[in-house]
Amino acid sequence: MNQKRGRFITFEGIDGAGKSSQIAAVVALLEAQGLKVVQTREPGGTPLGERLRQLLLHEPMNLETEALLMFAARREHLAARIEPALAAGEWVVSDRFSDATYAYQVGGRGLDPEKFSALEKWVHPDLQPDLTLIFDLAPEIAAGRVAGTGVDPDRFEREQRDFFERVRAAYLERARQAPERIVVVAADRAPDEIRAEVCRIVTERWFR
Numbered sequence: 001m002n003q004k005r006g007r008f009i010t011f012e013g014i015d016g017a018g019k020s021s022q023i024a025a026v027v028a029l030l031e032a033q034g035l036k037v038v039q040t041r042e043p044g045g046t047p048l049g050e051r052l053r054q055l056l057l058h059e060p061m062n063l064e065t066e067a068l069l070m071f072a073a074r075r076e077h078l079a080a081r082i083e084p085a086l087a088a089g090e091w092v093v094s095d096r097f098s099d100a101t102y103a104y105q106v107g108g109r110g111l112d113p114e115k116f117s118a119l120e121k122w123v124h125p126d127l128q129p130d131l132t133l134i135f136d137l138a139p140e141i142a143a144g145r146v147a148g149t150g151v152d153p154d155r156f157e158r159e160q161r162d163f164f165e166r167v168r169a170a171y172l173e174r175a176r177q178a179p180e181r182i183v184v185v186a187a188d189r190a191p192d193e194i195r196a197e198v199c200r201i202v203t204e205r206w207f208r
Contacts, residue, residue: 015157016143023093029199038090038092041094042070058154133182
């Protein structure tokens with residue numbers, strides 16, 4: 001019996017853009033359709049990936065080391081969790097994927113785009129998300145939200161505003177490169193308004 005492949009949805013945006021509550025809304029929407037959903041995150045998603053996440057978020061390192069570790073965690077994530085779930089007909093919803101590496105390492109830190117492309121083609125040559133939602137927000141607003149959580153910031157969250165301006169610009173560039181896959185969502189609105197738009201986007205793409 002042939003199993004229909006599942007779908008892969010990713011959520012992107014600078015720290016503080018408000019992805020978490022919107023991820024929960026989409027997972028609930030998909031489950032209401034009777035679908036089995038795997039919710040995950042990057043870096044992380046597997047026991048090894050979570051250990052690498054701790055290093056990436058808290059240990060200073062060379063830029064290229066950072067990029068290589070991001071893609072190492074991603075390769076494990078794909079092999080152990082994402083690819084098996086999609087093959088089994090399950091839907092995967094991930095907080096970040098390779099668009100984040102492009103935005104943070106290429107845009108934010110200045111990694112050579114050709115090195116990023118080589119890693120992307122090596123690690124997942126035949127797989128891109130079916131839908132990516134980028135939550136777009138001005139860095140000064142995002143920074144206020146992060147500060148308001150009361151949680152100690154990681155080394156990315158401690159970056160200065162100009163870093164996040166570059167990350168934001170890289171996300172928008174990535175969206176222009178793949179308009180059929182990536183939808184930019186204005187994240188400077190009330191959460192309920194954003195949630196309604198996100199659910200509408202998913203519904204119109206697959207359930208109408």
